[in-house]
Amino acid sequence: MSATQKLSELKIGAEARIHGFAPEFREAGRLREMGLLPGTKVQLVRWAPLGDPLEIKIRGYHLSLRKHEADSIEVLVPTA
Amino acid sequence: MATPVPPPPRDPITFALVGNPNCGKTTVFNCLTGMRQKVGNYPGVTVEKKTGQFFSLHGEPMQLTDLPGAYSLTPRSPDEAITRDVLLGRRSDTPRPDRVVCVIDASNLERNLFLVTQVLDLGLPTIVVLNMTDLAREKGLVIDSEALALELGVPVIPCQAHQKIGITELRQAMGRQTLSPPDRKWRLPEGLESAVLRIQACLINEHKVDPSASFASALNLLSESPEKRSSSCPKCNSFLNTADTLLKEEERSSHEAIVGARYDFAQAVCERIIQRSRPEDALDLSDRLDAVFTHPVWGWVAFFSAMGLMFFSIFTLATYPMEWVDQMFGLLSSWVSATLPKGDLTDLLTDGVIAGVGGVLVFLPQILILFFFIGMLEDTGYMARAAFIMDRVMSRVGLHGKSFIPLLSSYACAIPGIMATRTIENPKDRLVTILVAPLMSCSARLPVYALLIAALFPSETVPALAKAGIMMGLYAIGTMGAFGFAALFRKTIMRGESSLFMMELPPYRLPSLRAVIIQMFNRSKLFVRRAGTVILGLSILLWFLTAYPKSGSESASVQLETSYAGRAGKLIEPLIKPLGFDWKIGIGLIGSFAAREVFVSTMSIVYNVEDDQDTVVPLRQNMLKEKWPDGRMVYTPLTCVSLLLFYVIALQCVSTIAVVRRETNSWKWPLFQLGYLTATAYLVSWAVFQSGHALGY
Numbered sequence: 092m093s094a095t096q097k098l099s100e101l102k103i104g105a106e107a108r109i110h111g112f113a114p115e116f117r118e119a120g121r122l123r124e125m126g127l128l129p130g131t132k133v134q135l136v137r138w139a140p141l142g143d144p145l146e147i148k149i150r151g152y153h154l155s156l157r158k159h160e161a162d163s164i165e166v167l168v169p170t171a
Numbered sequence: 172m173a174t175p176v177p178p179p180p181r182d183p184i185t186f187a188l189v190g191n192p193n194c195g196k197t198t199v200f201n202c203l204t205g206m207r208q209k210v211g212n213y214p215g216v217t218v219e220k221k222t223g224q225f226f227s228l229h230g231e232p233m234q235l236t237d238l239p240g241a242y243s244l245t246p247r248s249p250d251e252a253i254t255r256d257v258l259l260g261r262r263s264d265t266p267r268p269d270r271v272v273c274v275i276d277a278s279n280l281e282r283n284l285f286l287v288t289q290v291l292d293l294g295l296p297t298i299v300v301l302n303m304t305d306l307a308r309e310k311g312l313v314i315d316s317e318a319l320a321l322e323l324g325v326p327v328i329p330c331q332a333h334q335k336i337g338i339t340e341l342r343q344a345m346g347r348q349t350l351s352p353p354d355r356k357w358r359l360p361e362g363l364e365s366a367v368l369r370i371q372a373c374l375i376n377e378h379k380v381d382p383s384a385s386f387a388s389a390l391n392l393l394s395e396s397p398e399k400r401s402s403s404c405p406k407c408n409s410f411l412n413t414a415d416t417l418l419k420e421e422e423r424s425s426h427e428a429i430v431g432a433r434y435d436f437a438q439a440v441c442e443r444i445i446q447r448s449r450p451e452d453a454l455d456l457s458d459r460l461d462a463v464f465t466h467p468v469w470g471w472v473a474f475f476s477a478m479g480l481m482f483f484s485i486f487t488l489a490t491y492p493m494e495w496v497d498q499m500f501g502l503l504s505s506w507v508s509a510t511l512p513k514g515d516l517t518d519l520l521t522d523g524v525i526a527g528v529g530g531v532l533v534f535l536p537q538i539l540i541l542f543f544f545i546g547m548l549e550d551t552g553y554m555a556r557a558a559f560i561m562d563r564v565m566s567r568v569g570l571h572g573k574s575f576i577p578l579l580s581s582y583a584c585a586i587p588g589i590m591a592t593r594t595i596e597n598p599k600d601r602l603v604t605i606l607v608a609p610l611m612s613c614s615a616r617l618p619v620y621a622l623l624i625a626a627l628f629p630s631e632t633v634p635a636l637a638k639a640g641i642m643m644g645l646y647a648i649g650t651m652g653a654f655g656f657a658a659l660f661r662k663t664i665m666r667g668e669s670s671l672f673m674m675e676l677p678p679y680r681l682p683s684l685r686a687v688i689i690q691m692f693n694r695s696k697l698f699v700r701r702a703g704t705v706i707l708g709l710s711i712l713l714w715f716l717t718a719y720p721k722s723g724s725e726s727a728s729v730q731l732e733t734s735y736a737g738r739a740g741k742l743i744e745p746l747i748k749p750l751g752f753d754w755k756i757g758i759g760l761i762g763s764f765a766a767r768e769v770f771v772s773t774m775s776i777v778y779n780v781e782d783d784q785d786t787v788v789p790l791r792q793n794m795l796k797e798k799w800p801d802g803r804m805v806y807t808p809l810t811c812v813s814l815l816l817f818y819v820i821a822l823q824c825v826s827t828i829a830v831v832r833r834e835t836n837s838w839k840w841p842l843f844q845l846g847y848l849t850a851t852a853y854l855v856s857w858a859v860f861q862s863g864h865a866l867g868y
Contacts, residue, residue: 118671123430124243126282140467141563144672152279153676155559160671
């Protein structure tokens with residue numbers, strides 16, 4: 092079983108799979124081209140020292156996004 | 172699909188160099204072309220255009236154009252638009268290249284292969300450079316480059332451009348007589364694929380589209396929203412409708428389907444050709460370094476140490492070469508005036524040309540050091556971390572983490588700072604950064620600050636602590652002003668959705684000194700050329716304004732008073748009197764437009780020349796003797812403070828205006844910038860002087 096939540100709600104070090112983008116999110120196209128596609132494995136690596144932005148690992152590379160953007164990205168988290 | 176045989180390439184063969192940002196593309200470019208580079212601009216936009224000549228192993232000349240780094244050929248920044256337009260042959264200033272060299276980062280293969288699939292769709296003969304194989308090996312990735320070549324259907328050259336490994340092999344591949352255009356290896360999902368193939372066939376047969384790029388054109392047609400599609404062909408439209416229906420059933424956009432198919436291909440290729448010697452989630456060196464550099468405590472220690480070292484070097488190390496430059500121009504000037512007969516021509520050469528050019532070149536050591544540090548920060552990968560930890564601060568005022576370095580650079584000089592804003596993708600973020608950059612106190616203000624702070628104190632020597640304190644205060648006022656105005660612009664004229672903050676954190680790597688130095692010289696060349704020409708012209712103009720009309724008097728001070736500059740100073744005196752400035756300061760203000768530190772030399776002319784004896788009284792003492800006609804002191808502490816604030820805020824720099832004009836490609840923004848900064852400077856100085864005056868200072 093798995094549940095959807097926001098990418099920004101993941102715990103540090105936790106892994107999930109991309110589910111989709113919030114419908115009003117305008118930058119989905121760009122993130123898709125960066126490889127954030129439904130089903131892609133993503134890991135939240137860390138938050139910046141001042142609490143924003145955050146760093147994710149996806150397809151073997153590291154990408155930084157702001158919380159505001161990570162709020163619009165839905166992920167599937169496996170539930171125990 | 173049968174591949175058409177390409178016509179024999181023209182002479183010299185032209186290559187375009189494409190790749191993701193951070194893939195080492197520029198290093199490959201430097202390895203191939205060395206110092207034989209031409210750096211310019213694409214007309215109409217602010218994107219840098221770099222071309223270089225080199226020779227194949229058989230001695231044939233070849234030409235290489237370095238295109239801006241791009242994550243995708245669907246452009247989302249002016250840089251990426253250039254890359255796409257050049258590759259499609261849509262720019263009149265740059266002919267379509269004969270061949271493409273696509274550089275990919277071996278340590279980040281999947282995402283890089285996404286771009287490769289787009290590049291190969293263009294139908295140009297392509298060579299793939301598998302760069303940073305050493306970095307991939309460190310990450311535990313063993314890549315079979317021959318298998319990759321088979322998968323992609325194009326030559327793949329493994330390379331470590333930083334160590335110049337693989338460059339000979341690359342030159343050999345580039346010099347090959349024939350290089351076939353690639354076949355498409357990736358496929359769309361079944362139903363969609365056949366629909367797009369039918370559109371492609373229709374484009375080739377009915378619309379005479381060049382077959383090599385016809386698939387890309389068909390995809391383009393599909394990507395456009397149904398209302399905007401340019402095709403009126405009923406055949407095409409029926410196939411497009413089929414595709415639209417399929418997508419609707421899957422609840423996907425065409426963009427999602429196409430990007431997804433490309434990534435599926437990239438992922439499958441990676442699985443087949445990469446062997447992992449370590450589990451995927453094992454921590455590598457970059458992860459361990461990041462644990463320190465983005466740490467809540469050590470991250471800041473590292474950050475402030477790096478910035479501290481940079482500024483220490485700019486303001487201390489640079490002073491020695493700056494003195495040499497200064498002395499050199501001094502010697503040249505005395506040699507000219509000793510050799511040539513006394514007269515206007517000699518004056519023009521010494522006071523106009525030599526003093527003007529010297530005034531700019533004296534900053535060259537600082538600029539070189541600044542660019543060296545920026546290059547090192549970029550090349551090691553630390554720059555992205557600095558933006559990562561600073562973004563929160565910058566976003567508070569509506570700026571981008573990437574605005575930080577341009578603003579920081581502006582402490583040395585606004586020109587390289589403004590040039591460095593090119594890395595900011597969002598045009599609004601970039602424009603706001605450009606608009607506030609001149610508020611960061613540049614080093615040309617330092618001599619002015621030093622002189623005026625000295626004039627603030629009655630004693631011969633200024634207490635070091637007080638001087639440092641005031642200096643810091645001035646820097647703080649400028650910086651806060653920059654942040655304040657950025658926030659204001661973001662809420663008013665630059666309103667709108669704050670941009671996507673999407674920044675890659677590339678792996679750390681050892682910098683290539685060679686690459687950093689080549690970049691340092693290229694950027695500095697632009698600084699010298701851009702600033703040098705403007706300042707030279709203006710220095711000559713200023714010299715003319717102070718030397719004409721001739722008063723006929725032997726006294727230089729009388730000459731100055733009767734000159735155009737003196738008249739201009741007197742003309743603006745009523746305007747600047749409410750700020751506490753007299754017409755002599757007015758001359759200094761006008762002169763400052765060439766470069767702010769000219770204030771000091773102008774003031775030396777204004778005051779030292781009044782002393783008819785040969786002994787040179789220190790400028791400061793003479794300034795303190797200056798009186799208004801009614802006997803009050805001109806340089807009261809209040810006037811000095813007012814003048815200092817004016818210098819903190821005002822945009823008195825023609826070179827900055829010229830650079831902003833180039834970077835924004837319009838007169839609108841530099842004039843707006845000049846207007847708002849001058850108005851603010853005037854208001855602040857006026858308010859401070861008037862309220863200080865009312866309080867009895």
